[in-house]
Amino acid sequence: MPDDGPAPSRVWLFFLPGAFTPVCMGELGWVDELAERLAPAGVGLRILSCDSAAVLRTVSEQLGIQTPLLSDFWPHGAAARAVGEFNETTGRALRSSVLVDAAGTVLARVRSGAGAARRLEDHFG
Numbered sequence: 001m002p003d004d005g006p007a008p009s010r011v012w013l014f015f016l017p018g019a020f021t022p023v024c025m026g027e028l029g030w031v032d033e034l035a036e037r038l039a040p041a042g043v044g045l046r047i048l049s050c051d052s053a054a055v056l057r058t059v060s061e062q063l064g065i066q067t068p069l070l071s072d073f074w075p076h077g078a079a080a081r082a083v084g085e086f087n088e089t090t091g092r093a094l095r096s097s098v099l100v101d102a103a104g105t106v107l108a109r110v111r112s113g114a115g116a117a118r119r120l121e122d123h124f125g
Contacts, residue, residue, distance in 0.1 A: 008044035010101050012123055015085050015093035016049040019059045019069070023095070023117050024049075028063055030120050035067045038123065043099075048072045048079050050092050097123060 014031065016024045028047070035045040047069045049056060056069040072079045072093065080086035080093035083106060087094055097118060099108040110122040 007102075008039075009042050010099055010107065011044040011046055012038065013079065013083065013085075013098045013100060014045060014047045015072075015080055015096050015098070016047060016051075017087075017090070017092040017095050019049045019051045019056055023115060025059075025063070027117050028059065028065060031067045032065060034120050034123060037120075046070055048093065050077050050080070099123075 012034075014027075014034075016027070018024055019028070031045065031047060038045055045067050047056075047065075047067055048071075049069070050072050051059075052073050053071040056071055059065070060069050070079075076091070077086040077093060083098045083100070085094045085096045085098060086092075095112050095114075095116070095118065097110040098106055100106055108125070110118055112118045
């Protein structure tokens with residue numbers, strides 16, 4: 001989805017442990033709807049994964065996703081680490097979403113357990 005207006009004042013950082021995993025693929029099925037529902041409130045959505053840019057491009061093309069998919073590949077997991085959402089044991093981001101403001105202040109978090117998907121509705125409140 002094109003950015004036609006000013007930068008959002010708040011952004012959900014939507015971390016994926018692995019873009020091609022079944023749970024992540026299921027969540028990616030509704031991220032464009034989430035982005036559309038957040039936009040009127042001035043809230044953006046960015047999807048991040050430690051997968052390479054090439055993997056994320058392939059996923060985006062296969063699913064027809066318009067929401068930006070960003071690679072947190074190198075330095076490995078730096079964005080996830082910066083907001084406390086990196087699992088040092090697995091080397092992947094936690095399945096989480098972090099709402100930040102323009103200054104980078106964390107305003108809210110949504111997490112789900114291993115193998116459990118987040119819900120679109122979890123990002124409103």
